[in-house]
Amino acid sequence: MTEDxxxxxxxxxxxxxxxxxxREIRGVSLWQDAWNRLKRNRTAMISLVCLxxxxxxxxxxxxxxxxxxxxxxxxxxxxxxPNLDTVVMGSRPGLKFEGGTLTGELEKFRASIAELxxxxxxxxxxxxxxxxxxxxxxxxxxxxxxxxxxNELGPLSWxxxxxxxxxxxxYAIPSLFGxxxxxxxxxxxxxxxxxxxxxxxxxxxLVSLIxxxxxxxxxxxxxxxVDSVMMRIVDMLYSIPFIFVVIxxxxxxxxxxxKARLDAMGIDQITIFYIVIGAIYWLTMSRVxxxxxxxxxxxxxxxxxxxxxxxxxxxxxxxxxxxxxxxVIVYLTLTIPSVMLFxxxxxxxxxxxxxxxxxxxxxxxxxxxxxxxxxxxWWVVVFPGGSLAATLFALNxxxxxxxxxxxxxxKNRD
Amino acid sequence: MRDLLSYLFKRFIWMIxxxxxxxxxxxxxxxxxxxxxxxxxxNVPPAIERQLKARYNLxxxxxxxxxxxxxxxxxxxxxxxxxGLEDYSVNQVLAEGFPVSATLAIFALVFAIILGVTxxxxxxxxxxxxxxxxxxxxAVLGIAIPNFVLASLAILLFVFTIQIFPAGGWGxxxxxxxxxxCLGLPVAAYIARLSRAGMLETxxxxxxxTAFAKGLPKRTVILRHVLPGxxxxxxxxxxxxxxxxxxxxxxxxKIFALPGLGxxxxxxxxxxxxxxxxxxxxxxxxxxxxMNTLVDISYAIIDPRVKLx
Numbered sequence: 001m002t003e004d005x006x007x008x009x010x011x012x013x014x015x016x017x018x019x020x021x022x023r024e025i026r027g028v029s030l031w032q033d034a035w036n037r038l039k040r041n042r043t044a045m046i047s048l049v050c051l052x053x054x055x056x057x058x059x060x061x062x063x064x065x066x067x068x069x070x071x072x073x074x075x076x077x078x079x080x081x082p083n084l085d086t087v088v089m090g091s092r093p094g095l096k097f098e099g100g101t102l103t104g105e106l107e108k109f110r111a112s113i114a115e116l117x118x119x120x121x122x123x124x125x126x127x128x129x130x131x132x133x134x135x136x137x138x139x140x141x142x143x144x145x146x147x148x149x150x151n152e153l154g155p156l157s158w159x160x161x162x163x164x165x166x167x168x169x170x171y172a173i174p175s176l177f178g179x180x181x182x183x184x185x186x187x188x189x190x191x192x193x194x195x196x197x198x199x200x201x202x203x204x205x206l207v208s209l210i211x212x213x214x215x216x217x218x219x220x221x222x223x224x225x226v227d228s229v230m231m232r233i234v235d236m237l238y239s240i241p242f243i244f245v246v247i248x249x250x251x252x253x254x255x256x257x258x259k260a261r262l263d264a265m266g267i268d269q270i271t272i273f274y275i276v277i278g279a280i281y282w283l284t285m286s287r288v289x290x291x292x293x294x295x296x297x298x299x300x301x302x303x304x305x306x307x308x309x310x311x312x313x314x315x316x317x318x319x320x321x322x323x324x325x326x327x328v329i330v331y332l333t334l335t336i337p338s339v340m341l342f343x344x345x346x347x348x349x350x351x352x353x354x355x356x357x358x359x360x361x362x363x364x365x366x367x368x369x370x371x372x373x374x375x376x377x378w379w380v381v382v383f384p385g386g387s388l389a390a391t392l393f394a395l396n397x398x399x400x401x402x403x404x405x406x407x408x409x410x411k412n413r414d
Numbered sequence: 415m416r417d418l419l420s421y422l423f424k425r426f427i428w429m430i431x432x433x434x435x436x437x438x439x440x441x442x443x444x445x446x447x448x449x450x451x452x453x454x455x456x457n458v459p460p461a462i463e464r465q466l467k468a469r470y471n472l473x474x475x476x477x478x479x480x481x482x483x484x485x486x487x488x489x490x491x492x493x494x495x496x497x498g499l500e501d502y503s504v505n506q507v508l509a510e511g512f513p514v515s516a517t518l519a520i521f522a523l524v525f526a527i528i529l530g531v532t533x534x535x536x537x538x539x540x541x542x543x544x545x546x547x548x549x550x551x552x553a554v555l556g557i558a559i560p561n562f563v564l565a566s567l568a569i570l571l572f573v574f575t576i577q578i579f580p581a582g583g584w585g586x587x588x589x590x591x592x593x594x595x596c597l598g599l600p601v602a603a604y605i606a607r608l609s610r611a612g613m614l615e616t617x618x619x620x621x622x623x624t625a626f627a628k629g630l631p632k633r634t635v636i637l638r639h640v641l642p643g644x645x646x647x648x649x650x651x652x653x654x655x656x657x658x659x660x661x662x663x664x665x666x667x668k669i670f671a672l673p674g675l676g677x678x679x680x681x682x683x684x685x686x687x688x689x690x691x692x693x694x695x696x697x698x699x700x701x702x703x704x705m706n707t708l709v710d711i712s713y714a715i716i717d718p719r720v721k722l723x
Contacts, residue, residue, distance in 0.1 A: 236432045238653060238706055241698035243661045244691070247683040248443045284654055291650070330611065334604070337557055344560040348665060349680055361560070368566045385563055392558035393551075403611075 030322070034405040044401020047394035054391060058194040062160035065168040067175065067185035068149040069192040070356045071095070077183030079370070079377050082176055087185075089170045095148060101170040105145045113139065151356040178379035180363075181370055186379065189358050190387055196359040197388070200274060201340045207278025208335060212285025213328060217316045219286070220293025231290065234283055242280045249276055250351045270353065277342060281335055288331055292324040326406040333399025337392040344388070360388045417721075418711070429703045436699045437487075437692070441480055444688050470497055470689070483692070493696075498687035499678075507678055507690060508697055514584060515667070515674035519659045521594035522601065526655065529598070530605025531648065537606070538613030538644075539636060549606065556603025561662050565596040565669045584672055593670045597662050601655050608651055612644035619643070642716055649713050656705040660698060 038044055057064070073092050090102035097105035113136060120132040146153060146161055153161060177186035219230035253259065253272060262272075296302065297320065305315050344361030346352035348368075353359040363384035370380045458466065467473040471482055486492040493504035533553065537546035572579045572592060579592045616622060617640055625635045660676075667676035675694065682691040714720045 232428060235706060236428065236435065238657075239429070239432050239699050239703040240436055241657070241660070241695060241702065243664070244440070244679075244683060244695050244698070245443070247680065248440070251684055284651075287650065288647075334557075334607070341557075341560050345562070345661070345665060348560070348562045349668075364560060364563055368563055371566050371570060381563065381567075385559065388560075389555065389558040393554050396554045396557070 030406075034402070038401055038405040041401040041404065043397045044405075047397040047401070050394045051391070051398065054194065054394075055198065057191070058198050060160070061191045061195060062150075062153065062157040063164050063167075064191065065164060065171050065173055066188040066191055067172045069184060069188040069358060070151050071149055071184065073179075073183035075183075077175075077179050078181060079375075079380075080175055080179040080183075082178040082379055084174045084176070087172045087174055089172050090145065090149070091170075097145065102145055102149065103165060103170050106165065109143065109145060177383040178377075180366060180380055181377075186363075186383055189363055190360070190384055193358040193360045193363050193384065194387065196270070196353055196357060197340055197343065197361065198391075200270075200277070200343045200359070201336045203274040204278035204281065204339045205332060205336045207275060208281035208285055208339075209328070209332065211279070212282035213289050213321060213324075215282065216286035216289030216291075217293050217320055217324070220290035221297055221312065221316050221320060223294070223297070227290070227294075231287075234286055238283055246276060246280070246346070247349075247351060250346070270357075273353075277339055281339060285328070285331055285335070288327055289324050292327055293320050296320055296323055326403050329406070330399055330403045333395050333402075336395055340388065340392065360384050364388065421711075422707070425703075425707045429700070432703060433696060433699055436695055437484065438480075440692055440695045441483075444686065444691060445476055470495070483689075487696075493693040494689040496687055496690045498681065498685050498690060504689050504693035508675070508693055511673065511675035511678060512697070514672055515660075515663055515676060517590065518594055518597065518663055518666070518672065518674060519656070521590055522598035522659050522662075523652075523655065524598075525594055526598035526601035526605055526659075527648075527652075530602040531609050531645075533602070533606040534609025534648075535613060535636070535641065535644075538610045538617065541614065550610070553603040553606040556599050557607075559600075561596065561600060561665050562669060564599060565593070565666055568592060568596050569669070593666045593672065597659060597666050600662070601658055604651065604655070605648055608647045609644060612647045613640060616640045616643040646713070646717055649709060649716060652712075653702075653706045653709045657702055660701065 038048075067087055067089070071092060073094070075094075088101055090097040090105055091100045093100075095105075098108040099105075116132060116136050116139075120129055120136070123129055123132070141147070146158065150157075150161065173187060175185050175187060177190060180186055180189065215230065215234075219227045249272075253262070293316075302315060302319060305319050310319070340360070343352055343359060344364055347359060347361035347365045353362055355362065364381065367377075367381035367384055370377045464473070471479055474482065483494065486494060491505070493508070496502045496504055496507060499507065533549045537549040540546050569592075580589055583589045622635060622639055625639045626632075630639075663674060664676040664679050666672070667674045668680075671677075675697070678690060679694055681687070682694055
C-alpha cells in the first residue's frame with residue numbers, strides 16, 4: 001500500500017518536472033532564429049549598423065553643423081581641395097550678411113520683422129494690417145537668411161535648422177571633402193544628396209515590392225488560366241522600353257504648365273518620380289516570386305493547409321510569402337541599388353533630380369564632367385562615388401547575411 | 415517541334431498586341447506634352463509652320479493622325495520622315511544606327527555572360543575563400559558604380575594614361591572593346607551574383623550529394639549536375655539584361671560618341687521628334703520581345719519541367 005502511494009507520488013513528481021521543463025522551453029520562431037544567426041555574421045551586422053547610421057545622419061542632416069549646400073562662391077572657393085580651414089557660416093562677402101555671420105543676419109532680420117510686426121499690431125486700419133501681414137510673409141519667403149543658405153526646407157527641416165543655429169551658432173565643419181566647380185561645399189552636398197538618393201531607393205523599392213510580391217504570389221498560387229493571363233501581361237510589360245516612357249513622363253512633368261498644375265494639387269515632381277520608378281521595377285520581382293511559388297505550391301505543407309480549410313488568401317500570404325521571403329530579400333538588395341543607379345543614370349541624361357536639389361547621381365555627374373586629364377579634381381568624383389558605392393556595398397552584404405540567416409538549411413552549418 | 419511552332423505563333427500574336435499597345439500609349443503620351451516639334455527657341459513664321467504641319471500630317475485631327483501613321487507602318491513599314499533631322503527618314507536612321515548598337519550589345523552580353531558565370535562558379539565552389547570574397551567584392555563594385563562613372567574612369571585610364579585603346583571611332587575590334595567592356599561589366603556583376611546564389615542552392619540538393627557519394631570527380635559533378643540547375647536564375651535574368659544593355663548603351667554611345675541608335679534616342683524624345691521617337695520605341699519593343707522569347711525557349715531547353723505554352 002505504501003509502496004503504491006510512493007509510486008504514485010514519484011509519477012506525480014516526474015509529471016510535474018516534465019511540465020515545468022516544457023514551460024521553460026521556448027519555441028524559437030523562424031525570424032528569431034534568423035536574427036540570432038544574423039547576429040553572429042559580423043560583416044552583415046557592421047553593414048546593418050552602417051546603414052542605420054547613414055539613415056539617421058541623412059535624417060538629421062539639417063541639424064548637423066554643415067556648410068550651405070547651395071551657396072556658390074565663384075571667386076574664392078572653386079575646386080578647393082579637401083582642407084581643414086575654419087569656415088564661418090554666412091561669411092562670403094557676396095551674401096552681404098550683417099557682421100559676416102549667419103547669426104548676425106538672423107538677428108537683423110528678426111529685428112526688422114519684429115518692427116513690421118509691431119507696426120501691424122499698432123495700426124487700426126484692417127486693410128493696412130492685411131497688407132503688412134502680406135509684406136511680412138513675403139519677406140520671410142524671399143529674404144530669410146535660411147532661404148539663401150538652403151533650398152526649400154520643409155517645416156521639420158526648417159525647425160531643425162533653427163535648432164542647429166541655436167546649438168552651433170556660426171560654426172561649420174571645414175570643407176573636408178573639398179568644394180565643387182561652383183565653390184559649394186561637397187561634404188554638405190553629399191549629406192543633402194543622401195536624403196534624396198535614399199528616399200528614392202527606399203520608396204521606389206517598397207512600391208515595387210508590394211506590387212511584385214502580391215502579383216507573383218497570386219499568379220503562382222492559382223496557376224492555370226489566371227497564371228498565364230497574368231504572366232502574359234508581365235511579358236508584355238517586359239517588352240516595353242520603359243526608359244522611353246520615363247523620358248516622356250519626365251519631359252511631360254517638367255513642362256511649366258503641368259508643373260504648376262501639379263504644385264496646385266500639392267504633388268511633388270519627385271514623388272511621381274518615385275512611384276514611376278517603383279512601378280517599373282516590380283516586373284522581375286513578380287516573376288521570381290511566381291517561379292518560387294509555383295514550385296512550392298505542390299509541397300505537402302501547402303496541401304496540409306488546404307486540407308484544414310485555410311482560405312487561398314491565407315495560404316498565399318501566411319504560408320507561401322514567408323517561404324519566398326528569402327529570395328525576395330535578396331532581390332530587394334539588388335533592387336535598391338539598381339533604383340539608386342537608375343536615378344544616377346537619369347541625372348546623367350539631365351532628366352533626374354533638378355538643381356538646386358541634389359542627389360548622389362547629380363553629384364557624380366558633376367564630378368564626371370569635372371574629370372579631365374589636366375587637372376585632377378579627384379575629390380568631386382571620389383566622395384560622392386564612394387558614398388554611393390559604400391551604401392550599395394553595405395546593402396549587398398546585409399542582403400547576403402539575411403539570406404544565409406533565413407535559410408533553414410544553413411542551420412548548424414558553420 | 416509542333417509545340418515550338420505553335421508557341422512561336424502565339425508569341426507573334428502577342429507581339430502584335432504589345433506593339434499596338436505601345437504605339438497607342440506612346441502616341442497619347444507624345445501628343446499630351448504641350449507644344450510641338452516646331453515650337454522651339456527659333457520662332458517659325460506662321461505660314462511656314464502651317465506648311466511644316468501639313469508636310470508631317472500634323473494638321474489633321476489626332477484620331478486621323480493615329481490611323482494614318484499606323485496605316486503607313488502596317489502596309490509598308492514606313493515610319494515617316496524625321497521631324498528633327500533634315501532629309502532623313504526614320505527607316506534610314508534605324509538602318510544606320512541599328513548595326514552599331516546591335517554589335518555593341520552583343521559584344522557586351524557575351525562578355526558579361528562569360529565573365530559573370532565564371533566568377534559565380536568559382537566563388538560558389540570555393541565558398542568563403544579569399545577568391546570568393548574578392549570576386550564578390552568586385553561584383554558588388556561593378557553593381558555599385560554607375561556606368562558613366564566607370565566609362566569616364568576607363569577612358570581616363572586606358573585611353574590617356576595607358577594608351578591601349580583609341581579614344582573614339584567605330585569599326586575595329588579595338589574600338590569596340592572598351593565601350594563593350596564598360597557596358598557589360600555591371601551585367602557581368604549581376605550574373606556573377608545570381609550564378610553564385612544558384613550554385614550554392616543547387617550544391618545543397620540531394621542529387622548533388624548522391625553524385626558526390628557515388629564517387630564522381632568534383633569537376634564532373636559541378637559541370638554536369640550543378641551548373642545546369644544553377645543557370646536557371648541566370649537565364650531568366652537574360653531578358654532584363656538585354657533591356658539593361660540597351661538602356662546602358664544610351665549612356666555609352668553618348669560618352670564614346672558612337673553612331674548608334676542610343677544617341678538619337680534621347681534627342682528624339684526631348685525634342686519631340688514624334689516620328690523618330692515612335693520608330694525607336696517600336697524597334698526597341700520588337701528587340702526586347704524577340705530576346706525575351708529566345709530566353710523563354712532556352713529556359714525550356716535547360717529545365718525539362720518547364721513547358722512552352
